[in-house]
Amino acid sequence: MASIAPIKISFVIPCYSSESTISEVVERLSQTVEKQFSRKEYEIILVDDCSPDNTFETLCKLSEKFSNVKVIGFAKNFGQQAAILAGFNSACGSLVACLDDDGQTRPEDFFKLLDKLNEGYDLVYAQYPKYENSRFRKFGSSVNDMMANMLLGKPKNLTLSSYFICKRFLVESAKNYKNPYPYLSGQMLASTSSIANVEVEHASRLSGTSGYTIRKLLSLWLNGFTAFSITPLRISSALGFVFACLGLIASLVVFFNRIINPEVPIGWSSTACLILVLGGLVLFSLGLIGEYLGRVYISINSVPQYVIKHVVDKNEGVNNS
Numbered sequence: 001m002a003s004i005a006p007i008k009i010s011f012v013i014p015c016y017s018s019e020s021t022i023s024e025v026v027e028r029l030s031q032t033v034e035k036q037f038s039r040k041e042y043e044i045i046l047v048d049d050c051s052p053d054n055t056f057e058t059l060c061k062l063s064e065k066f067s068n069v070k071v072i073g074f075a076k077n078f079g080q081q082a083a084i085l086a087g088f089n090s091a092c093g094s095l096v097a098c099l100d101d102d103g104q105t106r107p108e109d110f111f112k113l114l115d116k117l118n119e120g121y122d123l124v125y126a127q128y129p130k131y132e133n134s135r136f137r138k139f140g141s142s143v144n145d146m147m148a149n150m151l152l153g154k155p156k157n158l159t160l161s162s163y164f165i166c167k168r169f170l171v172e173s174a175k176n177y178k179n180p181y182p183y184l185s186g187q188m189l190a191s192t193s194s195i196a197n198v199e200v201e202h203a204s205r206l207s208g209t210s211g212y213t214i215r216k217l218l219s220l221w222l223n224g225f226t227a228f229s230i231t232p233l234r235i236s237s238a239l240g241f242v243f244a245c246l247g248l249i250a251s252l253v254v255f256f257n258r259i260i261n262p263e264v265p266i267g268w269s270s271t272a273c274l275i276l277v278l279g280g281l282v283l284f285s286l287g288l289i290g291e292y293l294g295r296v297y298i299s300i301n302s303v304p305q306y307v308i309k310h311v312v313d314k315n316e317g318v319n320n321s
Contacts, residue, residue, distance in 0.1 A: 009042040012087030014080045016049045018101040019058040026069065029107035039068050045090050047072045047083040056310070058124045063301035063312045064212040073310035081182040082306040097165040103206035105163035113165045114196050122194040123170060126163035159197050160185045179304040232309050236285040243281055267301045
């Protein structure tokens with residue numbers, strides 16, 4: 001019986017509305033990887049996040065064309081982070097890499113990441129000297145980076161991105177995370193400090209526009225700071241203490257000023273403003289606590305990270321759940 005070469009690298013590509021781009025990405029990735037590896041030594045896992053177009057059908061055609069392509073189809077839209085975790089759960093490689101479906105993360109740069117990983121790091125992220133994104137996406141990336149610095153303890157000289165390669169033990173660690181609000185970067189930062197960047201080119205999208213909306217970005221940020229940090233609660237407590245101290249000082253100033261000068265009129269406007277500020281702070285703090293409690297409640301009820309409807313694997317056939 002002929003021996004089967006072990007899978008050395010698994011590529012996970014979350015897909016959403018990418019019927020016009022994903023074929024070129026897979027073609028270019030295959031051409032790049034097969035310069036050093038045989039087709040039996042790597043696999044490509046394409047996860048369709050319930051795209052509204054014909055992305056899933058396109059992925060199935062790629063699975064027919066390439067024997068090492070697996071396809072996973074979600075029952076509804078669960079988001080990019082859940083799609084990556086679904087790919088992790090299906091990956092067999094000793095190394096796992098993740099890239100985008102729109103061509104902005106150039107497959108041709110893969111070996112730059114691999115070479116950096118082979119220097120002894122556990123995880124390597126692509127770093128872009130220049131982003132080919134809209135101002136909205138650049139702003140979103142900046143906020144995400146600032147949040148990771150403040151709340152997750154990310155080193156300021158480290159850049160996070162959707163193009164990365166990691167070792168198998170990090171994948172196993174991520175698979176153990178069962179919270180229905182996944183945030184992969186937080187999981188990675190919590191699992192290892194041996195992380196590096198390698199500079200690569202950020203290409204323009206092959207076609208279409210980004211699927212990230214303001215709602216999705218806000219959801220991603222909430223997942224980040226509620227799943228892996230209680231710093232927001234501490235900030236809320238600190239703000240409450242500061243405002244309480246300011247209120248006490250202001251009260252003493254008004255009291256002594258009234259004694260010294262009884263003719264000073266009572267400041268109804270300033271009182272109303274103070275009530276609005278303090279009331280807003282209280283409501284903000286309560287809302288933040290409620291966000292944490294709500295997520296704990298949903299997690300206790302075992303809400304799934306994702307639900308798989310279809311699995312297409314040429315070696316195992318088609319499974320329609």
